[in-house]
Amino acid sequence: MLIAFNKPFGVLSQFTDKGLAGSKRPTLSNYIDQAGVYPAGRLDRDSEGLLLLTDDGKLQARIADPKHKMEKTYWAQVEGVPDDEALESFRKGLMLNDGPTRPAGIQRMDPPEALWERDPPIRYRKSVPDCWLEVRLREGKNRQVRRMTAAIGHPTLRLIRYSIGEWSLEGLAPGEWREASL
Incomplete structure (x- = not known):
């Protein structure tokens, strides 16, 4: 499975917030309810736009790893x-x-x-x-x-x-x- 997500400003590119205790920053779990998918790369919290998520480890590596020069x-x-x-x-x-x-x-x-x-x-x-x-x-x-x-x-x-x-x-x-x- 491959998901294309338009990440809003301020959202973390992960499913849980492991920041400060009591922090309630929005994460991918606020938007995506598909189990078993993970981001192929990252997008800073203060950046917006396309984030790809997949359940395929090889595809995740091909998208995220700079050696593939995508x-x-x-x-x-x-x-x-x-x-x-x-x-x-x-x-x-x-x-x-x-x-x-x-x-x-x-x-x-x-x-x-x-x-x-x-x-x-x-x-x-x-x-x-x-x-x-x-x-x-x-x-x-x-x-x-x-x-x-x-x-x-x-x-x-x-x-x-x-x-x-x-x-x-x-x-x-x-x-x-x-x-x-x-």
Whole structure:
């Protein structure tokens, strides 16, 4: 079984909250009632979008393990508007504190159509413009997109994973899931 889930902002990518005692952060169990499925990879609590879950360990490894180089596409709303030089440095790969990143795809994009409102909304500043970027990666360092946009001088305000390989969140509202084809 393979499940495509549109993870809302603030939801943990696990079925239980092993955080602070008494913590009541929302988890996957608030949305998905299928037994025996587990996330194929992670998506930070403050990121939104596609999370795949499966009951097939081999498929889980193929999706999540960076050695398989499955492309992931993200939509990142960033502070400011990166110039062509910043985008080119991103494409070539950047040096982060844990080492270099692989080359990555990036391009400016129009705001995504039919994008849902985030709860809570992002912080807007009248004096600082923002823009949307489409980012394509084939690796998965911790908080990589956020760290890469910050490294080119454009911190991420909102991050949505749109697709993993052939699977996308097309047609899924936040908190909704569906069985996906293998």
